[in-house]
């Protein structure tokens with residue numbers, strides 16, 4: 001009798017372990033490859049070297065913002081079909097270059113960083129780029145990156161600029177959310 005119960009217990013443990021293992025395997029499912037495909041280049045005229053700009057973005061930015069500008073399910077600012085709105089006003093445009101990860105980038109060649117940012121805005125930004133927006137230039141990068149934003153100042157500046165962008169360029173109200181996938 002004791003022996004029978006012992007076996008049953010072992011079988012029970014075995015089933016439990018198998019269930020735990022399969023749950024772990026399910027959780028480890030990779031994101032489908034299609035969601036991570038490299039975005040095609042539609043506006044090569046906005047960059048000096050579009051392919052290099054795209055690969056620099058992947059190397060320096062995509063770890064957080066996603067290869068195609070979407071960080072879902074990670075809770076980070078979304079760039080896809082959204083970042084272009086910041087080209088609406090000179091100040092909001094400058095904000096993009098004053099972001100810590102841009103201003104302090106280890107890409108010291110300002111022409112190359114301008115190209116990367118033009119990839120971000122004109123390729124990842126999609127239809128959010130206001131008509132007539134001009135590409136970033138090397139000298140513009142060199143100038144703006146001296147004024148890197150930090151901490152609470154960044155959030156306050158974003159709030160102020162986004163209000164203006166929504167009013168002036170009719171950007172969607174959801175642009176006011178810095179973390180669109182996060183808690184409200």
Ligand code: HEC
Nearest residue numbers: 060061063064077078083096099100101102105120158178
């Ligand atoms: C380690 C993660 C990380 C990396 C790498 C990173 N970012 Fe970010 N990015 C953030 C976070 C977090 C924010 C929110 C503002 C802040 O705290 O800097 C942000 C904000 C932004 C925004 C503003 C979006 C908005 O709606 O206000 C843009 C544009 C951006 N990043 C572009 C880039 C570019 C371009 C690169 C590469 C040169 C880059 N980021 C690299 C994490 C990252």
